Amino acid sequence: MSSSRTPPTIYDVAEKAGVSIATVSRMLNSPDKVGPKTRDRILAAIDQLGFVPKAEARARALSRTGRIGVITPFFTAPSFVQRLRGIASALGKASREMVIYPVESYSQLGSYFGSIPLTGNLDGLVVVSLPVSDIAARRLNSFNIPTVLIEYSHPTLNCVEIDDFEGGHMAAEYLIRKGHKRIAFLANPDIPEYAVATLTRRFTGFHQALIEAGIELPESYVRYASSDQEQIYQATADLLSQAQPPTAIFAALDFHAANVLKAARRLNVCVPDQLAIVGFDDLDIAEYADLTTIRQHLDESGRLAVEILLAHIADPGRPVQHVKLPLTLVERLTA
Amino acid sequence: MSSSRTPPTIYDVAEKAGVSIATVSRMLNSPDKVGPKTRDRILAAIDQLGFVPKAEARARALSRTGRIGVITPFFTAPSFVQRLRGIASALGKASREMVIYPVESYSQLGSYFGSIPLTGNLDGLVVVSLPVSDIAARRLNSFNIPTVLIEYSHPTLNCVEIDDFEGGHMAAEYLIRKGHKRIAFLANPDIPEYAVATLTRRFTGFHQALIEAGIELPESYVRYASSDQEQIYQATADLLSQAQPPTAIFAALDFHAANVLKAARRLNVCVPDQLAIVGFDDLDIAEYADLTTIRQHLDESGRLAVEILLAHIADPGRPVQHVKLPLTLVERLTA
DNA sequence: CACTTCTATGGAAGCGTTTCCATAAATAAA
DNA sequence: TTTATTTATGGAAACGCTTCCATAGAAGTG
Known part of the structure; x- marks a missing residue:
């Protein structure tokens, strides 16, 4: 039965083994610098006492x-x-x-x-x-x-x-290669102040690719919705109810992409035939929803x-x- | 420009303020036990030096x-x-x-x-x-x-x-109350050895509720599938292709439930009319998939x-x- | 005004290690 | 054998802080 006292210190070990604490410490840190007989005695003492060096003390001394x-x-x-x-x-x-x-x-x-x-x-x-x-x-x-x-x-x-820029670029390029000309962008507006301007960069890359391909990006194709099912549904519905609805949506976040997909289902829009969706991040939800997406490692x-x-x-x-x-x-x- | 030397210690502060380290320490831990003039001087020194007490040292002394x-x-x-x-x-x-x-x-x-x-x-x-x-x-x-x-x-x-038992029980009861008589159970078989027998308990509770309601649970209604989309699809398909297919499935994990739902869609089975699904845990995926589930807080x-x-x-x-x-x-x- | 009670402060001992330095013993070299 | 090396070990300082104890001075009491 192990004692319920306070944990043993290096002093206890030293005493039990009949050596100085210095030797115990040395044994712990560079065993080869200690005589084999002493080593065995110390080892035995350590085992008997269940000694474990305390991290704090160690840290202080070691800095x-x-x-x-x-x-x-x-x-x-x-x-x-x-x-x-x-x-x-x-x-x-x-x-x-x-x-x-x-x-x-x-x-x-x-x-x-x-x-x-x-x-x-x-x-x-x-x-x-x-x-x-x-x-x-x-x-x-x-x-x-x-x-x-x-x-x-x-x-x-x-x-x-x-390389968020590149990611946005990739997404757009991919969609363009697939023949899309009307591509919308959806992201989260309420980037908490303390977070990073990731989404902006994704957008810039995306936009850049469109420009390079000579494709217009009407203002009405750029939407923001917070991470809320209903809001994303609304944004998707708005997007799709335009006179010239987009045939593809790049959602800068998988969560959004997944919910766009859900919205599309609800609106009876066939994915990917009537509407292509690309997400970003490759979260587990992306796999569940079979989302095409940009994977971050x-x-x-x-x-x-x-x-x-x-x-x-x-x-x-x-x-x-x-x-x-x-x-x-x-x-x-x-x- | 802060110096790039090693961080100041309590000694530096004490010296700069012209007091002993004891006083500085006291000032840090119980400011009211230090005279106001001394306090100000120490405070000033601390600010100038950018002193922050080191956690390790503190910890050792405080144990x-x-x-x-x-x-x-x-x-x-x-x-x-x-x-x-x-x-x-x-x-x-x-x-x-x-x-x-x-x-x-x-x-x-x-x-x-x-x-x-x-x-x-x-x-x-x-x-x-x-x-x-x-x-x-x-x-x-x-x-x-x-x-x-x-x-x-x-x-x-x-x-x-x-109370996993109770959770399983609740799920079954709910389904029974909804009029279901043929209820299947699906869970993960490969509980890693180091994890907890949660699922078993969920099953037991589930089973108990069926027994209480006098409902049979044919062996063919109990399935295990690992956390893999395809396996879950297979299990679901098996379940539903029986002569007397279940009208409800209790999946002891939301991930499974979500994928049962997906399988049902693929199999053109209408949820919840032809097949009811109840999950467990209320993960975010449950919300995305609109899963009825047992919520753990x-x-x-x-x-x-x-x-x-x-x-x-x-x-x-x-x-x-x-x-x-x-x-x-x-x-x-x-x- | 002499005497007690506080209060603010400093001195110093710990907290549990590591590590430098010195010493004693053992070994190798001569 | 004597001297020079090496090796195993102990002593003690250091790491940065808290806290107990003692003390000197201030404040309070009669």
């Missing part, structure tokens, strides 16, 4: 924590989760702990950047899909906190970027970010790295 | 960390995410950090229980939807790690349980777990608590 902070929007959206998954997996392999700092508001984000990096005693920081101000970046740099940004770019910090982005981060922790001198992750078009049934 | 560990299956499934969300939110409000330990395999789970509680120096632990062995429970208890289990029960640990479960945990951290003497969270039936379009 590194084995802990990586992850600042992320409140993770309800699957796309964040996917990224986190990638991060978690990579971190686990490197046997680092992951501390999550969910962000719910812009001011909270600010205060995080103010305090976390120092107070949290983290070895490094991953920031997911969140804008980083110059001030924050300067703080991070001046306190030497290795940092990697995902889906946002800052010149003085490492970044894993998504979400978990890959997380994994990559961690890799870069660890490299920079190991070698702080390393120059800032900016990586752009490629996108793929996943062809399913809606376009 | 608490402000950090809560969360052991959870690798969070890809939305239901886990929802729970985490609840946990994160509650933790944030209590200004505790959340350290995530994703579990990918059974052996990993074991080793976590072996090491995390001690090495991680956590104030407490939340275990999400994972079985805890007696050995692990004993460890946790003997090392005095306050712990709360979600969706699993152990006599010596705090638990937030889900997933984020509530997380929030509650944290509450219990914090209470037990504050007062370790408190007796073990077992809470059962209620379920609700959400009536949508599929049944």
Whole structure:
């Protein structure tokens, strides 16, 4: 029966083994520097006591924590989760702990950047899909906190970027190649202030492709609807009830695309014959709905970010790295 | 321009303010015990230096960390995410950090229980939807790690349980009340070894309700299909191609329910007229698919777990608590 | 005004490790 | 054998903070 006392310390082990704490510590960190007999005795003591070195104490003495902070929007959206998954997996392999700092508001984000990096005693920081101000970046740099940004770019910090422009471009190109000339755009208007201008870039890329192909984009073809079934239905209905309705819709978010599809069904519009739909992100809902979409390698982005981060922790001198992750078009049934 | 030196310590502040470190510390932890003039001077010094107390050092001296560990299956499934969300939110409000330990395999789970509680120096632990062995429970208890289990029960640990039996029962009752007499059951067979026997309980409750209503459950009405669109389609098709096909299907997982719905469409079976479908969990996909389902208060479960945990951290003497969270039936379009 | 009670402060001991330095013992080289 | 190396070990400082204890001075009491 293990005692219900406080956990044993290195002193207990040392005493039990009849050596000094220094030797125990050495045994723990570089076993080959300890005599075999002593080693065995210490090992035995450790086992008997069920000793486990305390991370905090270790961290203080070592001045590194084995802990990586992850600042992320409140993770309800699957796309964040996917990224986190990638991060978690990579971190686990490197046997680092992951501390999550969910962000719910812009001011909270600010205060995080103010305090976390120092107070949290983290070895490094991953920031997911969140804008980083110059001030924050300067703080991070001046306190030497290795940092990697995902889906946002800052010149003085490492970044894993998504080529949203290219993604929008791809979507449009694909639709154009399929013969569409009347292509609409749908996205979320209420980008929370603290998030990233991703959608705008997707739109720009999309628009650019149309221009290159000499295709008009009437203002009435650009719609915004919040993440709400009914609103998206309304937007779709509006779009389709025009005199010259679009034959394709590029929804800059899978959630929207899925609901456009649903709306189309409700309106008895046949997909993809009468209406093609392309989404963005390749969430699980996209698979469920058989959505043609632009796939982001979400978990890959997380994994990559961690890799870069660890490299920079190991070698702080390393120059800032900016990586752009490629996108793929996943062809399913809606376009 | 902030210096790029190492972060200032309490000593720097003390020196700059011309006081002892004790006073600075006191000022930080109980400002009212420090004279107003001194306070101002210290405050000024802190501001100038941009001093932030280091968490590790603090933790060691305080022997608490402000950090809560969360052991959870690798969070890809939305239901886990929802729970985490609840946990994160509650933790944030209590200004505790959340350290995530994703579990990918059974052996990993074991080793976590072996090491995390001690090495991680956590104030407490939340275990999400994972079985805890007696050995692990004993460890946790003997090392005095306050712990709360979600969706699993152990006599010596705090638990937030889900009444899966009741959920299955509700689903069946609802269907029976709607006049169905031929009701099938569909679930996932490949419960990963490290997860919880949730589905079995859902089935038992379901079955019990049928028995109470004097309704037969032919063996051919009980199907298992892995989380794969095609398999679920196959299972559904099999189910419906029987001589006496069921008029309703209770899928113990929303994912399955959603895909049954999809299969029904493909098979030209009208839902809910020819086939009623009830799911379980109320994931976002359930809303998208307009699924009638049994709702778990997933984020509530997380929030509650944290509450219990914090209470037990504050007062370790408190007796073990077992809470059962209620379920609700959400009536949508599929049944 | 002498004496007690607070209050603000500093000194110093811990918290549990790591690690540098010194020393004693063991081994190798001469 | 004597001296030079190497190896195993212990002592002790350091990491940055909290907190107990002691003290000096301020405030309050009769």
